Amino acid sequence: MSSRCTGFLSQPSFWQEEGDAPILKFDFGWLASHTDEAIARANAWLPHVGVEPSRVDADTKPLSSEGARIFRADANRTFRSEPNRLVCIKLLSFSQQKFGDYQQSLGYVAGLLLLFFDPATCFKVLTVLNDSPKYLPGYWRGEATACAVDGYVCEGLLKPHLRARLKELGLLPETFVQKWFAGICIHHLPYSILFDFLDRFFQHGNSYLFQFFLSFFDTFEDEIMRAANNPEANMLIRFESAPEEASAQRYVATIQSLDVHKCRISAFQEALSRRLQSANEGMWQKMDDGIEFSDEEN
Incomplete structure (x- = not known):
């Protein structure tokens, strides 16, 4: 040893x-x-x-x-x-x-x-x-908004027909990037492939996660487009029917050219801001206590 x-x-x-x-x-x-x-x-x-x-x-x-x-x-x-x-x-x-x-x-x-x-x-x-901003800042919070935002940044870089298909299948980025990004695929990829993934992640940080996202949907575009329903697509997302890692090297230049800060702002405003506001606003909503008095009108 x-x-x-x-x-x-x-x-x-x-x-x-x-x-x-x-x-x-x-x-x-x-x-x-x-x-x-x-x-x-x-x-x-x-x-x-x-x-x-x-x-x-x-x-x-x-x-x-x-x-x-x-x-x-x-x-x-x-x-x-x-x-x-x-x-x-x-x-x-x-x-x-x-x-x-x-x-x-x-x-x-x-x-x-x-x-x-x-x-x-x-x-x-x-x-x-x-x-560190290079790695997973804000990803490990109970309400992992930062992780979801980066998922939507990546989704925004996909081909329009793929984005539409993901929406039809009910595959919102926050439903799967937590395991891909925050959990860095530890409970998804076989170790023989996981260590290649981790070598690149530790070297390049979250920019590699973005490249991985784009490469996955490029490699398995046909399978996503043919998926009959959400469970079938989810098997692919969980690597149960896609056991090999997609090559992410072709997207290095794409990610390097991004203004990530600007993309994150846009993704938050377009995909998450109103939902989060509504959920938080609801915490202040006055609730009927359900008590009825005998002199109340029916």
């Missing part, structure tokens, strides 16, 4: 205890047969995000209180070993405390990072992904 791994993969009993862990659902045996390669590739992500491995002696004692039940539930949905779950809970709790919000997609990313890095290093990586 490579000495450069400080995460759960360095545990001698990892495969015995975690071999069927949910985080490995899409591994299909690739990681066990490519462990050293995967560790080397994961270590190469750190310079891209400007993170050096943590040198602190990490305190992995469980929190005195597990905190929100969602952290326990998400840790249980990620690992099998109770000690590993407790480390995961602590990492997710610290993330919520520092970032001010939490979303399950953050849990996916934290779980994958914990395979390779100690929790203090994972927290440094999550901090950059959460805070």
Whole structure:
């Protein structure tokens, strides 16, 4: 085992205890047969995000209180070993405390990072992904408006007939980009393909997510146009019937030429602003308390 791994993969009993862990659902045996390669590739992500491995002696004692039940539930949905779950809970709790919000997609990313890095290093990586404009700023909020906005930016770059077809199928960007973007495809792509995706994501940031979006709908345009209904199209979106990653390299120039800030403003105004306003306004609406008095007229 490579000495450069400080995460759960360095545990001698990892495969015995975690071999069927949910985080490995899409591994299909690739990681066990490519462990050293995967560790080397994961270590190469750190310079891209400007993170050096943590040198602190990490305190992995469980929190005195597990905190929100969602952290326990998400840790249980990620690992099998109770000690590993407790480390995961602590990492997710610290993330919520520092970032001010939490979303399950953050849990996916934290779980994958914990395979390779100690929790203090994972927290440094999550901090950059959460805070840097290059990566996933605002994507990991409970109401992930920023992620939805970027989905609509991407949708606006599609061919008009594809945009119309997505609308007919009821495929709104916010219904699928959360897993593609905020969850960086961890629970969608087989690991043999996922690591190619992650290598490019850590190098190029969210611009690669935009390229991936455009490439997917270019590659699978015919399948989307032929989809009979929403469930059939969703199988494609979830990669159940499209198991190979689309090549995103052809869209590098397209994305580089975008005024992303301007596109985000337009996408928010056109696709989300009124909906969000209406939902929030509704919180102030006076409700009939339902009490009827005997002298009220029918």
